[in-house]
Amino acid sequence: MLVDRAERREAQAMATLTVHPDRLLPAEPGVRDIARRLYTAVRDLPIVSPHGHVDPRLLLEDTPFADPTSLLIQPDHYVTRLLHAGGVPLSDLGVGEGPMAEDRARAAWRLLCSHWHLLRGTPVRYWFDSELVDIFGVTERPSAANADALYDLIAGQLAQPGHRPRALLRRFGIDFLATTDDPADDLAAHDALRADPDVSTTVAPTFRPDRYLEVGRPGWPEAVKELGGDCGHYTGYVAALEERRRYFVAHGAVSADHGHADAGTEPLGHRDAERIYRSALDGTVTPQEATAFRQHMTFEMARMSCDDGLVMTLHPGVYRNHHPATFERYGPDTGHDIPLAVELTRSLRPLLSRFGTYPGFHLVLFTVDPDVYSREIAPLAGFYPAVYAGAPWWFLDNPAEIGRFQAAVTETAGFSRLSGFIDDTRAFCSIPARHDMSRRLDAGFLAGLVAAHRLDEDEAHDTLTGLVSDQPRKVFKL
Amino acid sequence: MLVDRAERREAQAMATLTVHPDRLLPAEPGVRDIARRLYTAVRDLPIVSPHGHVDPRLLLEDTPFADPTSLLIQPDHYVTRLLHAGGVPLSDLGVGEGPMAEDRARAAWRLLCSHWHLLRGTPVRYWFDSELVDIFGVTERPSAANADALYDLIAGQLAQPGHRPRALLRRFGIDFLATTDDPADDLAAHDALRADPDVSTTVAPTFRPDRYLEVGRPGWPEAVKELGGDCGHYTGYVAALEERRRYFVAHGAVSADHGHADAGTEPLGHRDAERIYRSALDGTVTPQEATAFRQHMTFEMARMSCDDGLVMTLHPGVYRNHHPATFERYGPDTGHDIPLAVELTRSLRPLLSRFGTYPGFHLVLFTVDPDVYSREIAPLAGFYPAVYAGAPWWFLDNPAEIGRFQAAVTETAGFSRLSGFIDDTRAFCSIPARHDMSRRLDAGFLAGLVAAHRLDEDEAHDTLTGLVSDQPRKVFKL
């Protein structure tokens, strides 16, 4: 069996772990030379991270990380899903739990190391290699044989001041970091961070209203009360959302983030919206009505963005919590959200007909359906001043799909319609590795254009600097 | 901001503009050597352009082009859409207008030059580089700083005899050029061109009946009267279309071109067709009936092609005029047609069941949904003798998508089922650059097959010559 043999091999060979300075750059020596020059110029630029899932309390409290497992495995569904597919129960990995007792944490770490071969060829492996070497000074490829030694090595470092959250934040060179937040959040953690002279990174909240817009979901009538305001009727609900957005803007937010199954944006008449809202409060709303209402509210969110200036990010097309038994036991974001085919051209037309040329409105479109980037997003971003093509994201955040995105989207929309890289991660330590991967791949892609004599090298250099630094600042209005 | 910095850079550096002899060829030196040999053999072969949008009156009247802007910007929605996305109002570019007064034309040209960086990485930039160097002898990369000088340089040349339309037509080496024409057109311009001994290029009309088949569109009842014949009833309408097709054939047409939202071809019974036709004349047709009628007429068009020999070209899957405000102000073809997911396997079955093996019937299929080429068109072209895979077209006419097309389609259908390159342009000066790009990319792709030892070099050479010269002549029956 592959697994057995691979395990045996891993156990036998104590292979070294290194990260090569030219990793991910193109293989052809001439192109690689160009890419190396381009990459070197942006390698050390500060990180701008306009969308992600780091908890602001992590940075506020600056508590040392508990152990390697709670830092590198438990919160990262990119990792746990692959181990689960390979036969490891999520419970053995502490999914859905906080830090575990040391024996369980160590056992989970051993499972990662003994299944290291499952990660081959994935970006998870790539990020891990970078993190282990660059942050923790690991020099051996993880395996069953050295799992405990690596655990001890990393745990020892986590206890040191240099590996506490704020120290790492500084070391990572993160200029701007957006979190993702519930509209009812008081944003006290963000306020405290902003007030703290020890933290030079701007840590901004992001308005994420999905659960308040899906009026047919169980628990919605209770949830909506958390918004404050007079949510007993539709007009009050809209006013409450507007008020919460203003609150977020006042506390540093730059964007509002939306993820639903489809990208529909057909507005309802006021009377229909009121009627459906009442049914939702009564618990008598039909699934069709709930969807129509949410599509209407997506249109409304764009209208509010035109008013309050929050950048709108939209990432439709994911079937959330595909496996009911896993959802019931471990909760959401546990690795079984699965992409769906999605349609944007017709769906976004109501929104774009109304707001697509509205001055200052920014709509960043993401998808996990690779074809949609080339077929629909690039053409939309190549005409509408409001539309930007988001980075290849989630399932597409890997060298292969990034390459496909680069080729397909820039040919149609150019570089100026790209959002720049988005890490979208809840794995704090992977942030620098993810941005570095993106810089390497962008350098390689631009080097290819230079080698094909489609771009002069000074233009490639300028474009790369733009993608890393200027473009995310412009698109997210930083 | 990216834009500011890029503008500054462009303004500072007076960079040279050159076109490298090896541009677009593969980077690996061994493969590049093969590609160079292949490309050199076809570089100077005459151009065959079986589908495009050049106005025959341009060549008939041979009036000097008015200025750089009306030649290179205003009619080309590939250019204006990218500038519009970058924040330039279409009105400043003269979209939807004829030649402008010199101050406005010059201002539009300055906008192009100062936004030159928006074109990076797109084929528009590539075509422009070739045109500026090869046709106008430009030696500096356009920028805000040299915009006026370039304008003067080009304007000066346009006033010379060597840059009048017929002189360029000769210089471009175009053997065959198809235009796109309304079925009601009297084709007098084509007749005059054919009679003119000064024009050696064959300039052929193309029958494009879309607006006569979409019976639910506003204005259809008036439009159909232009067809002549007795269009007061269905039978007369069909006869009128047949008569206009015969007229086109008699005046040199080789193909009929069809572009609708979907690819449906389900025929109606005669009684249903008559009934819907009557409703359309009365203005009481429903959208469903109008679509069913148009799908029926697409089937009928194939039947007529079997009779009169016109090659049928079909390119479904575009949402026309996506942005209503732009359409109302500037008209159609102004850069906001957006691709739609499209289905061919079921949709074309009625047509292909009936005519897919009809001797001499040629159906060339195009799509702007890249996946459809590999998933559906290549398999259809790999079985039905009537079906040819059209070139990667419109949004797909760029090195990245051409590469994807080459790889995916030829593996399933071989080279003999390809239409050869189609430029489909209304930008007259871009024709040689577009064909040259295609020849370079085909040479590179074939060189890759030779380097992988899948094809001998003599076969690659024969295949490339076929794609450039023989295949479009065979497919379009020239």
Next chain:
Amino acid sequence: MLVDRAERREAQAMATLTVHPDRLLPAEPGVRDIARRLYTAVRDLPIVSPHGHVDPRLLLEDTPFADPTSLLIQPDHYVTRLLHAGGVPLSDLGVGEGPMAEDRARAAWRLLCSHWHLLRGTPVRYWFDSELVDIFGVTERPSAANADALYDLIAGQLAQPGHRPRALLRRFGIDFLATTDDPADDLAAHDALRADPDVSTTVAPTFRPDRYLEVGRPGWPEAVKELGGDCGHYTGYVAALEERRRYFVAHGAVSADHGHADAGTEPLGHRDAERIYRSALDGTVTPQEATAFRQHMTFEMARMSCDDGLVMTLHPGVYRNHHPATFERYGPDTGHDIPLAVELTRSLRPLLSRFGTYPGFHLVLFTVDPDVYSREIAPLAGFYPAVYAGAPWWFLDNPAEIGRFQAAVTETAGFSRLSGFIDDTRAFCSIPARHDMSRRLDAGFLAGLVAAHRLDEDEAHDTLTGLVSDQPRKVFKL
């Protein structure tokens, strides 16, 4: 005309035919060196073929192959479809017939050779080159001029003992070979082969129940009687299917194979299932009911797989027998099955919610819609322990699509979620060429990861050996 010129060229030049030792390996010399080392290590490993269409009687009877045409052309719709698209009538190729008289067989062979250029750039050409050189010692590229000589050369060898089916089976080094069988088959041929000491290859049947599950198809009420058992009511029908599966397991089957238009798996209540089953027996079932019943039975098949251990393979999304006239004259599997867009995420949810983590259940998913591998199959295989991504199959079994699959699927799911290569062929002599192609492409892909410093070479070596040998054995429980 291309065809004429190509024919002329083929006829003139008596080009040599060779297969290069580095064919299909990456062009860049550094990467090629790594790929060559990797490939060399697996080149001669035994072939494991867990899904295909070789007739077991071929091996049981060991009758010499009749002639080159009945061996290499007639049964292979990959070949005949391309010739048909190029204008050759299927009747001239003996499609749907057994061995032909020598004059017709020779004429068909001449058609293949004189149309050899139609195969350029396709995997069919690649497989043919390998077969002709490696199995028959051909040294000249086929053409009209040498067609008869090649026919005689191959025919002469087919008459020798060394080219009889069992001799080739040994020479090909096939360890395991699955056939595809009707559930009503008595599997006597398999029993006899297993009992024969002269055959060391394991030849296993595969349970393929499609036609018994499509209850709305003409002839179903008669067909179902062949299953045995009490199929007069639903419970008996289910029991009969279970019994036939047990029979297959007892006779060596390892998998059950399912190919329907969609991937729906919604179960019905027992009462609905009974009611629809009765309607089907009466011939009054509606198309909607028949589809719902088949989707229910797909769910049931997964349940049975959990019980009896048969690996479930699923390959939805093909429009069978697209051209009615060809189907009526030549029957099924004659080259006009055409891919359809297909959806898995929602469709498979009922099945995976219930059985996706069932211990030992294996579900191998195939598609001919390339995007579905990256968008849906890789994410499913990257979470569910039961799900494996099948090899790029049928229309996707070529270097271009294999490359796309490798890149897209492994990034999301890693190598351990792949089925290993599946040849799926009814062209016996193409089996080694197909597996060799896969090994070369896997070696090249892994070499690219090594060159990009994403994987160490020892890991690439281990992964490649796994893909060739261990992984199919694990996935198919050999």
